[in-house]
Amino acid sequence: MPEISYPFEPFKIKAVEKVPITKREEREKILWKYAKGNIFNVPARKITIDLLTDSGTGAMSDEQWAAIMRGDESYASSKSWEELNRTAQKIFGMPYVLPAHQGRGAEHLVLTVLLESDKRPVVPGNGHFDTTSGHIQWAGGVGVDCICDEALDPESDSPFKGDIDPDKLTRAIEDAGIDNVPLVILTITANTAAGQPVSMNCIREISKVCKGYEIPLFFDAARFSENAYFIKTREEGYREKSIPEIVLEMFSYVDGAMMSSKKDGLVNIGGLIVCRDEELYRKLATMATLFEGFPTYGGQAGRDIAALAVGLREGMDEHYLTWRIGQTRYLGARLRKAGVPIFWPTGGHAVYLNITKAMPDMPRKLYPGIAFQNAVYIEGGVRVCEIGTILAGRDPETGKERTARFEFVRMAIPRRVYTQTQMDYVVDTVTAVYEKRDELKGIRLTYEPPVLRHFTAEYAEVELVRNN
Numbered sequence: 001m002p003e004i005s006y007p008f009e010p011f012k013i014k015a016v017e018k019v020p021i022t023k024r025e026e027r028e029k030i031l032w033k034y035a036k037g038n039i040f041n042v043p044a045r046k047i048t049i050d051l052l053t054d055s056g057t058g059a060m061s062d063e064q065w066a067a068i069m070r071g072d073e074s075y076a077s078s079k080s081w082e083e084l085n086r087t088a089q090k091i092f093g094m095p096y097v098l099p100a101h102q103g104r105g106a107e108h109l110v111l112t113v114l115l116e117s118d119k120r121p122v123v124p125g126n127g128h129f130d131t132t133s134g135h136i137q138w139a140g141g142v143g144v145d146c147i148c149d150e151a152l153d154p155e156s157d158s159p160f161k162g163d164i165d166p167d168k169l170t171r172a173i174e175d176a177g178i179d180n181v182p183l184v185i186l187t188i189t190a191n192t193a194a195g196q197p198v199s200m201n202c203i204r205e206i207s208k209v210c211k212g213y214e215i216p217l218f219f220d221a222a223r224f225s226e227n228a229y230f231i232k233t234r235e236e237g238y239r240e241k242s243i244p245e246i247v248l249e250m251f252s253y254v255d256g257a258m259m260s261s262k263k264d265g266l267v268n269i270g271g272l273i274v275c276r277d278e279e280l281y282r283k284l285a286t287m288a289t290l291f292e293g294f295p296t297y298g299g300q301a302g303r304d305i306a307a308l309a310v311g312l313r314e315g316m317d318e319h320y321l322t323w324r325i326g327q328t329r330y331l332g333a334r335l336r337k338a339g340v341p342i343f344w345p346t347g348g349h350a351v352y353l354n355i356t357k358a359m360p361d362m363p364r365k366l367y368p369g370i371a372f373q374n375a376v377y378i379e380g381g382v383r384v385c386e387i388g389t390i391l392a393g394r395d396p397e398t399g400k401e402r403t404a405r406f407e408f409v410r411m412a413i414p415r416r417v418y419t420q421t422q423m424d425y426v427v428d429t430v431t432a433v434y435e436k437r438d439e440l441k442g443i444r445l446t447y448e449p450p451v452l453r454h455f456t457a458e459y460a461e462v463e464l465v466r467n468n
């Protein structure tokens with residue numbers, strides 16, 4: 001399919017929500033006076049197109065709303081639980097299913113149970129998501145990034161930049177000592193690596209390495225069906241396979257998965273764990289009862305569970321996925337054609353603007369990603385999000401700012417929410433900012449919390465002194 005076109009929406013619109021339209025002067029005032037320069041503080045009612053995240057921001061279908069009406073609120077072993085249990089067992093081919101209140105709830109259970117150790121356990125992966133890293137640390141462990149070198153090249157056409165490099169993984173295991181690696185996590189797709197997919201070949205290879213060492217392999221499976229779509233369309237031998245067949249094969253190589261249902265589960269809240277081992281399930285269920293809720297609801301209402309059972313199936317629909325991935329590619333390809341540097345090829349859920357390349361003159365200490373992100377809001381009321389120096393934060397031991405792999409601005413696309421004309425508006429807004437990027441001011445921090453600073457930091461603008 002050509003890059004700058006994609007099939008029409010495989011759904012029609014039944015309910016609409018008014019999109020806020022604001023004036024530039026109003027946006028300037030809100031961003032700098034009210035929100036103190038932090039895009040997270042801008043009220044959603046003042047945002048025209050919201051590309052802050054694809055998590056929990058999707059639109060549910062008529063079938064999901066109907067399932068919500070049928071949701072069974074019995075405390076234990078409800079009908080909705082039975083429906084979810086059957087559905088998840090069939091889709092993932094795993095006997096044990098455990099709901100959690102959201103992705104980080106699932107991470108909390110899996111990582112506290114598996115990282116039980118006196119030492120400092122090491123958890124290799126392909127760039128853990130920030131909540132995953134947080135839970136690894138919380139459980140006393142440390143994450144190690146074994147992503148392939150292709151992930152470091154934002155320009156090449158490599159189709160699976162989310163892959164783990166098996167040699168890097170072997171080295172990480174040998175360095176840590178086999179007994180000190182309680183699990184390996186493969187994030188599908190790799191959110192911290194520009195949403196790049198992981199190939200079936202990699203999943204198979206990594207599974208072999210893990211089996212050789214008898215180390216459990218888990219997916220962070222938030223975007224499992226988008227990853228399966230990339231395998232179908234980019235990897236040899238999968239063109240004729242259906243998405244459910246590919247998903248089943250992907251999961252056949254792992255021991256379990258934790259996931260945020262707020263992405264490919266097509267619901268606004270929820271999380272899930274699946275696993276093969278009964279003993280592990282029993283430990284997780286005990287923890288779940290303490291922290292999430294009885295193991296058949298895990299902190300979710302019966303109606304939420306009912307909607308998830310439908311969403312998991314709808315998320316694997318090939319017409320939907322072709323449109324969904326097509327929309328992301330369309331946004332990326334149009335920006336690229338306009339000369340705006342992006343991480344290429346586009347991944348599943350977002351387009352990542354390469355600010356390092358777009359604004360090479362602005363030093364990292366003046367936070368060019370925040371400058372660009374804020375300018376996009378002022379220009380057109382579009383909310384996007386810095387993934388760079390501010391997000392990377394500081395080393396807790398030295399207090400020094402960590403070096404982000406790239407200075408990115410992420411444009412995450414909610415599922416089944418925005419139309420092509422709205423994407424065109426985003427392209428025009430971002431292109432307009434890109435064209436006047438040399439006029440953007442630098443940014444300084446006026447307030448910085450000790451952890452997760454991007455959420456609540458406050459900023460002011462500073463004049464950029466250029467070298468030439």
Ligand SMILES: Cc1ncc(COP(=O)(O)O)c(C=O)c1O
Binds near residue numbers: 055261271
């Ligand atoms: C890859 C990945 N893992 C875990 C999470 C955490 O999920 P939740 O926000 O549901 O806690 C996210 C959320 O964005 C994610 O992208």
